[in-house]
Amino acid sequence: MPRFFSYNSSAGMSDLSNLFEDCLQLSGDGENNDESLRCISEKLQLEIEASRWDTNKWFLIYSAALIFFMQAGFAMLCAGSVRMKNVQNTMLKNLLDACGAALGFFSVGYAFAFGGQFDRDDTTFIGSTNFFMMNVENESYWLFQFAFAATSATIVAGTLAERCQMVAYLCYSVLLTGFVYPVVAHSVWSNNGFLSAFNKDPFLGVGVIDFAGSGVVHVTGGITALFATVILGPRKGRFYDTRGNPLRKPKPFPGHSVALQMLGTFILWFGWYGFNPGSALTISNIRVQGEVASHAAVNTTLSAASACVVALFSNLIIKERLKGEAQFDLIKAMNGSLGGLVAITAGCSVVEPWAAVVIGTLAGFIYLGASKLLIMYRLDDAVDAIPVHLFNGIWGVLAVGFFASPSKMSLVYENDDHVGWFYSWSRGSGDASLLACQVCGILFICGWVISIMFPFFIWLNYLGWFRADSLEELVGLDISYHGGSVSNPEEVKSEYMEAFKRQKQLRQRKGSRQPQSGETTTDEENGNGAIPEDIPM
Helix, strand or coil, rough: CCCCCCCCCHHCHHHHHHHHHHHHHHHHCCHHHHHHHHHHHHHHHHHHHHHHHHHHHHHHHHHHHHHHHHHHHHHHHHHHHHCHHHHHHHHHHHHHHHHHHHHHHHHHHHHHHHHCCCCCCCCCCCCCCCHHHHHCCCCHHHHHHHHHHHHHHHHHHCCCCCEECHHHHHHHHHHHHHHHHHHHHHHHHEEEEEEEEEECCCCCHEEHHHHHCCCHHHHHHHHHHHHHHHCCCCCCCCCEECCEEECCCCCCCCCHHHHHHHHHHHHHHHHHHHHHHHHHHCCCCCCCHHHHCCCCCCCHHHHHHHHHHHHHHHHHHHHHHCCCCCCCCCCHHHHHHHHHHHHCCCCCCCCCCCHHHHHHHHHHHHHHHHHHHHHHHHCCCCCCCCHHHHHHCCCHHHHHHCCCCCCHHCCCCCCCCCCCCCHHHCCCCCCHHHHHHHHHHHHHHHHHHHHHHHHHHHHHHHHCCCCHHHEEEECCCHHHHEEEECCCCCCCCCCHHHHHHHHHHHHHHHCCCCCCCCCCCCCCHHCCCCCCCCCCC
């Protein structure tokens, strides 16, 4: 993400209609023409600067709106990917992600990420000013950065769908956006970050190049999702039977609406035009920033398209070889395109269009391989968010180390001393400083997130706040948490509903009567979700 320039526009807000009259009065009613012209020139320059400043603000607000609209894309994608008995619960959790992110980023998140970056030039691990938005000069910049933080939190929501408690969602959203993500953003994007390309003494002479967040946003969210699902475990019946024995073949849990998934994918692709081009941060500078934004938009399109086609037809060939029948899998195509969008996010402004096609092509293969890898290790990802965001986020950061163009690096970062490794070989040097920076950036992000979020999820699980009750999961979280009746009777067996009603009655009875001294209660009476043995899975 390019350096953000601060400017005070209060001096340039005079009314243009009075500009000439003011200058004439200052120069003695036009008696001194040189003085009048000088006055008019200075005031016009101030008005131009003020207009540019306001234009940049509107650009950030517009980009932030596009990025926040991606929350609707995530919601539609998640809703379409789960079974009908969990749709309402999934939608609410997506909403809680955005709300928790707003509160966390407002209170301390922005301060930790960008606080004080214009007031000092030394290297710091974390920001220390602007808590609760105090003394934030540019609120549009806060809004833009909040949209990024909310995106990072929402990535986790789909992975844990259909089996996670409501409290856990709000807790991790606040922690991730209020502390974990801000430290990553500060390290890579702030002027004071030790990995930042804008540090006065950048790491290895170049710093980490992550223009719009393949690492900062997507790897952060993806690695959080990975360790969360390791602790949470798979959905009931996905990989294991009722006795806990591994199934020979994982049971598929198809989503109830491919149409919603498709809608979500297109909304996300649309929102990415705020995500990547918007990371230029300014649009009014003559030629330069407009060129950066437009180039980022073109590369975003090419990478997504390439990844979609590769994922679709590669999966088609694999299925045809294994089953003897060609199958066009829409889900693979959609997730492939999302993987391509994630992969190009880091380098969309510094790679050439042909490189964007290569990055997207490899992203399609990486998505397919990573998706198979999760199933092999029995990790349940309801929306394939981990292959899309984590694996392709890592690839996107590394791709910059290979494909960063000298001309684009000079245009965006004003430094072409260390460029992509392939270009370095063409220079006859083989300099891999940028690639080394990218690797270090990935290691730092993964190490930092794991060190905080892994113990946090273990703590949530220990308190019993993480995973939903077993019986509640079987009947569906919509009924368990939101009341109402079964939307699709074919998804929920009548035995489950009868057991759930009995458990609910026992809980109500327990709340109205305390056990006598020495009296014991059964697991079902305690309401811990014990499932009667006569109920089939």
